[in-house]
Structure formats: C-alpha cells, structure tokens
Amino acid sequence: MTEAAGPDLLLQMYAAMLRVRRFEERARELYHAGRIPGFIHLSVGQEAVAVGACAALRHDDYLLSTHRGHGHLIAKGGSLRRLMAELYGKAAGCCKGKGGSMHIADTSVGYLGANGVLTSGCVLAPGVGLSIRMRGTDQVVAVLFGDGAANRGPFHEGVNLSALWRAPVVFLCENNAWASTTAQDLSTAGGSIAARAAGYGIPGVAVDGNDAVAVYAAVARAVARARAGEGPSLIEAKTVRWLGHHEGDPQAYRPRSEVEDGRRRDPIARLRAHLEASALLDATHAARVAEGIEAEVEDAVAFAESSPLPEPEAALDDLLVHYPWSDR
Amino acid sequence: MPLMDFGEALNLALAEEMRRDPRVYCIGEDIVLGVPFGVTKGLAEEFGLERVINAPISEAAIVGSSMGAALTGLVPVVDMHFADFVTCAMDEVVNQIAKSRYMFGGQVACPLTLRMPYGIGKSAGGHHSNSVEAWFVNTPGLKVCIPSTPADARGLLKTAIRDPDPVLVFEHRALYRVRGEVPAEETLVPLGSADVKRAGRDVTVIATARMVGEALLATEMLAEEGISAEVVDPRSLVPLDRATLAASVARTHRVVIAEEGPRRASVGAWLAWVVMEQSFDELDAPIARVAAPDVPIPFSPPMEAFVTAHAGQIVAAARELMK
Numbered sequence: 001m002t003e004a005a006g007p008d009l010l011l012q013m014y015a016a017m018l019r020v021r022r023f024e025e026r027a028r029e030l031y032h033a034g035r036i037p038g039f040i041h042l043s044v045g046q047e048a049v050a051v052g053a054c055a056a057l058r059h060d061d062y063l064l065s066t067h068r069g070h071g072h073l074i075a076k077g078g079s080l081r082r083l084m085a086e087l088y089g090k091a092a093g094c095c096k097g098k099g100g101s102m103h104i105a106d107t108s109v110g111y112l113g114a115n116g117v118l119t120s121g122c123v124l125a126p127g128v129g130l131s132i133r134m135r136g137t138d139q140v141v142a143v144l145f146g147d148g149a150a151n152r153g154p155f156h157e158g159v160n161l162s163a164l165w166r167a168p169v170v171f172l173c174e175n176n177a178w179a180s181t182t183a184q185d186l187s188t189a190g191g192s193i194a195a196r197a198a199g200y201g202i203p204g205v206a207v208d209g210n211d212a213v214a215v216y217a218a219v220a221r222a223v224a225r226a227r228a229g230e231g232p233s234l235i236e237a238k239t240v241r242w243l244g245h246h247e248g249d250p251q252a253y254r255p256r257s258e259v260e261d262g263r264r265r266d267p268i269a270r271l272r273a274h275l276e277a278s279a280l281l282d283a284t285h286a287a288r289v290a291e292g293i294e295a296e297v298e299d300a301v302a303f304a305e306s307s308p309l310p311e312p313e314a315a316l317d318d319l320l321v322h323y324p325w326s327d328r
Numbered sequence: 329m330p331l332m333d334f335g336e337a338l339n340l341a342l343a344e345e346m347r348r349d350p351r352v353y354c355i356g357e358d359i360v361l362g363v364p365f366g367v368t369k370g371l372a373e374e375f376g377l378e379r380v381i382n383a384p385i386s387e388a389a390i391v392g393s394s395m396g397a398a399l400t401g402l403v404p405v406v407d408m409h410f411a412d413f414v415t416c417a418m419d420e421v422v423n424q425i426a427k428s429r430y431m432f433g434g435q436v437a438c439p440l441t442l443r444m445p446y447g448i449g450k451s452a453g454g455h456h457s458n459s460v461e462a463w464f465v466n467t468p469g470l471k472v473c474i475p476s477t478p479a480d481a482r483g484l485l486k487t488a489i490r491d492p493d494p495v496l497v498f499e500h501r502a503l504y505r506v507r508g509e510v511p512a513e514e515t516l517v518p519l520g521s522a523d524v525k526r527a528g529r530d531v532t533v534i535a536t537a538r539m540v541g542e543a544l545l546a547t548e549m550l551a552e553e554g555i556s557a558e559v560v561d562p563r564s565l566v567p568l569d570r571a572t573l574a575a576s577v578a579r580t581h582r583v584v585i586a587e588e589g590p591r592r593a594s595v596g597a598w599l600a601w602v603v604m605e606q607s608f609d610e611l612d613a614p615i616a617r618v619a620a621p622d623v624p625i626p627f628s629p630p631m632e633a634f635v636t637a638h639a640g641q642i643v644a645a646a647r648e649l650m651k
Contacts, residue, residue: 062400096433105432112399113432117423123392124424130393131400134353134378141396154419157389164384318434319469321492323567 003217003224005055007280013055013212014275015289017047017268020071022297023080027070027087030301031247036087040101041068045210045242048267049174050075052215052237053142056223062110062128062141064121066174067102069114072144078106080300091310092303098318112141118149122158122171129167129232140226142170142219147236148179150193159234163200166231170222173234175209176241181253194236202232209237210267213274240265329509337478337510338367338443338499341485342405344514346375349403352489353379355390356407356443365445365504368407387416391442395425398440398494405489410456411446411498425494426469440495441488447500447538448588448625448636457625457632459589461498461536465565465598471519473564474498476540478508480563483517491519500537500588520567524576528558531582531646534573534599536562539586539618539637546642555650565595570606573599577607582649584616588637591619616645 005013024042031040043050046068054075057063065072073083079094086093087101094106105113112128115121121143128141149155150173162169173193177184190196197204203225207218215237222233240262244251251259275281332340346352353375354368360382362369372380383390387408394404408414414421425438448457464470471493475481481499488495525540526547535543540561547557560576562568577583583603587596600615618641626632 064396094433095431095435098433099431103427103431105428105435107432107435112396112436113428115424117419120392120419120424123389123420124396124399125393126389127393127396127398127402127404128400129396131397131402134351134397135401154388154392157384157386158392160384161386161389161393319430320471321429321437323493 016051043071048212052212056219064143081303084300084304088304090307092307119152126162140168147175162232168226169232197234206236209239335504337482341482355381391417391420411444453627454624471495519564522569522572525559528556535586542639545639581612586618
C-alpha cells in the first residue's frame with residue numbers, strides 16, 4: 001500500500017465522503033420527521049476521518065467503531081440499505097433491528113461493531129490482533145474512538161496491551177474537541193492524545209482530520225507497520241463536529257463561530273477543490289457522482305420505508321447460540 | 329476412578345481442551361506460575377507462552393481482548409484471579425460479551441470462558457471473598473455454571489470451553505484442595521443438568537458449590553433425627569435444569585435453598601421463585617432459605633465465621649419445615 005493516494009483513490013474518497021454526507025443529511029431529515037426512533041449521533045463534517053481511514057484498509061481488515069459510526073460503516077463498504085433499515089428498526093436491518101444506530105455491526109465488511117459505551121472497542125482491539133496473529137493472516141484492526149473516550153481507563157489498558165503484544169492495531173482518535181457537551185480543555189489533560197503514544201513506546205501522530213488525504217497517508221503508514229508485525233500506532237485526527245452531540249442537541253453551549261469555522265474547512269469541498277485543480281474532476285463529472293449517490297441514498301430510504309417491522313417475538317431470538325428454551 | 333482434587337481436575341480439563349483444539353488459549357494475571365490457586369500450573373511448559381498468557385494487571389483489557397479474539401476465531405479461557413476483580417471489567421462482561429450477539433442480530437458468537445475463583449474463607453476480607461454469581465445470572469446473554477466436585481469441575485469446564493456462547497465458571501476457592509473421584513475417561517457434564525448428590529424423601533436441599541458439602545453434612549445430622557434429606561446440585565444456573573428440581577420437590581414436598589451469597593435479590597431468591605412457580609401444589613411448607621446476611625465479607629475470623637453459611641443452618645431450616 002502506498003501512502004500517496006493516486007487519482008482513482010482520490011476520486012473514490014471524494015465519492016465516499018459525499019455518500020456519508022448525503023446519507024447522514026437524509027437520516028437527519030428522517031429523524032426529525034419521526035421516521036427513525038431513538039437517538040442518532042451524526043458525523044457531518046467529520047467524513048474525512050472515516051473515509052481516509054477506510055481507504056487505507058482492505059476489505060478483510062477489521063474496524064471497531066463508536067456511537068457516531070454510520071460514516072465508518074459506509075466508508076468500510078457497508079450496505080446503505082441494511083444500515084438505513086437498521087436505523088428504522090426494521091427486520092431487514094443489518095442487526096435485524098436489535099442494535100439501532102449506536103449498536104450496529106456488519107461482519108460482512110469486517111465492521112465488528114459500533115459501541116454505545118465509549119472506548120470499549122480499545123480493549124477488544126488487542127484481542128482481535130492476537131486472533132489475527134494466531135490464525136496467521138496479515139489482517140489489521142483499526143479502532144476508532146473520540147477524544148472524550150480517550151480519558152477512560154480502557155483506552156490506556158487497550159493501548160498498553162496492544163503495544164506489549166505488538167498487535168496489528170491502529171488506534172485512531174477522531175478528535176472533534178467535544179465530549180458530548182464538554183469542551184476538550186475541560187476534559188483532557190495534556191492537550192494532545194497523540195502525545196500519549198510516547199508513554200507506551202509506539203508512534204503517535206496528529207493529523208488534520210479534515211484532510212482525507214492526510215488521514216489516508218497516516219493510517220496507511222500505521223497499517224503498513226501493523227502488517228509488518230511492528231505493532232500498533234496511535235493517530236489523532238483533529239476534526240470538527242458540525243452538528244450537536246446527538247440530533248436534537250441545539251449546541252447552545254458552543255460558540256457559533258466554531259461551527260462556522262468548521263464549515264469553512266469542509267473536508268468534501270477541500271478534496272473537490274484539489275481534484276478540480278488537478279483536473280481530475282470537472283463540474284459535469286461531479287454532478288454525475290452526486291446524482292449517483294443521491295440515487296443510492298434514496299434507494300436505501302425506500303428500502304427502509306418499505307421493509308416490515310420485526311415480529312415482536314423476534315426480541316427473544318439471537319441471545320445465545322444454544323439455549324434450551326424450557327428455561328425461558 | 330482416579331482421585332484428584334478440584335484444582336487438579338480443572339487443570340486436567342484445560343490441558344485436555346488445549347490439546348484438542350489449537351484455538352483454545354488461557355489468559356490471566358500470573359497464570360504461568362498458576363498463582364494463586366495452582367489451576368494453570370504447568371500448562372505453559374506444555375503449550376508455551378503463546379497459549380498461556382500472563383497478562384498485565386488490566387482486567388478490562390484481559391476480558392475485552394478475549395472478546396475481540398473470540399469474535400474473530402479464537403477460544404479464550406480467562407482466569408479472573410479473584411471473581412471480585414471482575415468489577416474492573418464489568419462493562420466488558422455485561423455490556424459487550426453478553427450483548428454483542430443479540431444486539432448485532434446473531435451475526436457473531438462469543439465463545440469464551442471466564443473462570444471465576446470466588447467465595448469466602450481464610451480472612452481474605454471484603455475484596456477477595458464475595459459470591460457474585462447473582463450479578464451474572466441477572467445478565468441475559470451469559471451462561472453460568474458452578475461445580476461442587478472435582479468430576480463436575482472437569483466436566484463442566486470442558487463443556488464451557490466447547491460451548492459457542494460465553495460461559496462463566498464459578499470455582500469456589502475453598503474447594504480447590506477438596507479431593508474426589510474423577511472418571512479416567514474424558515467426560516463432559518452438559519450445562520443444564522442438575523445432579524442429585526444424595527437421595528432422600530422428606531426435604532430437598534438445593535445447594536451449589538461449597539454449600540453442597542455443607543448440605544451433605546446436614547443430611548447426616550438430619551438422619552440422626554430421622555429426617556431424610558435429598559441434596560440437589562443445579563451445577564449450572566443458566567441454563568437451569570428445572571425438571572430435576574421439580575422431580576425432587578414432587579418426592580419430598582419441602583425445600584431448603586442454601587447459598588453462600590448475600591440474601592437479598594440472590595440466586596436463592598430466584599430459585600425459590602422457580603420452585604414456587606412450577607411446584608406450588610407439591611409444597612407442604614413454605615420454602616426456607618439459608619444465605620449470608622447483607623453485609624460485605626468481614627476480615628476478623630469470628631465475624632467471618634458468623635456470616636458464613638453452614639450445615640447447622642440447613643439442619644435448623646429443615647427441622648423447622650418438618651414441624
């Protein structure tokens with residue numbers, strides 16, 4: 001894998017970011033229209049992290065994700081139809097409606113789960129790495145977590161164990177500077193997540209998380225290192241959360257200028273400008289890409305809308321592989 | 329049948345399963361030397377440090393990494409050192425391991441075993457002596473077994489390791505040096521199979537782990553008074569062998585439930601409800617319970633002895649039921 005993204009990869013990353021953006025914008029509309037139950041946490045503005053990271057991963061590599069994970073799954077190649085159906089709580093959802101937005105997994109693309117408990121993926125990761133090594137494959141596992149999550153103990157336990165085992169793990173902090181409604185300078189000592197890597201003797205690097213190309217390059221380096229058996233890396237990708245912590249959070253606690261500044265650093269517009277300047281994309285091509293994605297998203301919405309809800313009794317299935325139900 | 333102690337039987341089960349299946353590995357704090365109870369002693373010599381892994385003092389990472397490994401093709405056996413320490417990995421056990429198969433719509437299985445050395449004794453005090461099985465019986469998505477003899481320990485641990493679901497094996501630390509007959513041939517004890525440890529006709533004592541021994545002692549004391557007590561050991565709490573409990577109650581019509589854990593909202597409280605639900609018409613007396621008072625386990629010997637459930641309490645409860 002090369003760290004410099006070629007023209008095809010750049011165009012794929014552009015389309016992938018647009019796919020994540022349009023999916024989440026539509027999910028937002030549908031949520032406010034009352035079509036999606038529960039809570040959803042959107043990653044609008046953070047697309048470069050999901051897409052840059054997944055562009056550096058193979059189909060058979062693993063990804064552990066967060067409660068803000070729709071974009072991670074889409075970037076990993078997950079089905080928009082099954083994802084949208086899951087947000088609707090439909091039987092055709094990738095978790096048959098038992099997971100919902102915060103607890104989605106799609107093992108067909110190596111997506112081992114979003115997580116409603118922040119940081120928990122960080123301790124699963126070394127075990128996935130151990131499994132890879134004991135099975136003798138050259139897969140890697142990337143684990144995404146937020147800056148707020150990096151303050152929980154399991155982050156440190158997971159990085160320590162991975163470093164001790166030289167496990168093929170890429171720790172990727174999606175730093176949007178807000179832990180729910182608490183600003184980073186009130187929650188995170190030391191100011192730098194990446195600097196914590198030094199304490200564990202592994203590489204730690206901070207990148208511009210609004211630059212998909214920079215995220216790709218950093219993750220590709222970490223992936224190459226992991227595949228070569230040299231152990232884990234920690235990457236901190238600094239990005240901006242445009243929307244509230246969850247849909248319905250008006251962000252009254254946050255300076256408006258911060259979001260405006262974030263919008264000016266829109267990762268999609270940035271890559272598009274780069275592609276246009278390099279003559280890799282023109283207005284006609286861009287419109288065709290956008291139309292195609294619009295159709296994919298609308299197809300997913302139609303699929304979710306027209307799918308049946310699960311039978312209520314399905315709530316009793318899938319708990320254990322073998323269960324004598326006389327004991328229910 | 330060969331005689332061996334409970335700890336040796338568990339060691340044999342681990343060695344047999346690791347020989348049988350290269351995906352099985354053991355992980356925990358100090359397990360290479362087998363500290364503190366000797367169960368994993370000698371395994372590293374046969375299977376190497378790749379499969380007998382001394383972990384840092386890092387319970388969340390020990391349990392969490394085992395889940396990551398289980399989701400992606402391995403079969404971990406985790407030594408919790410002392411079950412009390414599972415609190416440091418509670419998210420991993422109850423939110424992650426217990427729920428992932430269900431939340432993900434059956435896409436994954438989590439075939440791991442958590443060995444839970446637990447229980448009261450030797451003034452180990454409040455952080456090393458508790459009976460915490462009720463927490464996990466109350467967590468859908470986990471299986472829970474709790475052997476009382478060396479043969480059951482070996483047979484249940486082997487079944488737990490082969491089970492495609494997460495299984496917690498509660499090993500009472502006062503039993504590790506208790507000897508018993510273990511079949512020479514490889515024997516599996518199915519989950520959900522209770523065992524009648526002694527037949528009787530007047531009262532059924534339902535007991536687990538160390539309390540099975542106390543119940544058997546109680547039957548001898550009761551026999552001197554002309555009371556014939558039956559001892560039923562559920563052996564696994566999830567799944568629970570309801571049929572064997574019902575059949576016993578249909579024979580004796582009286583029930584004492586004996587456990588070592590605190591009384592309130594306990595496994596015994598739940599078993600009492602199970603008996604009431606399925607055998608109400610068979611009961612000739614209210615169900616009696618023996619359990620610990622609702623306090624942490626104290627350090628000083630006289631206080632520790634005071635909160636330790638024992639045969640005398642079972643005798644008193646049975647005697648009361650026969651009035």
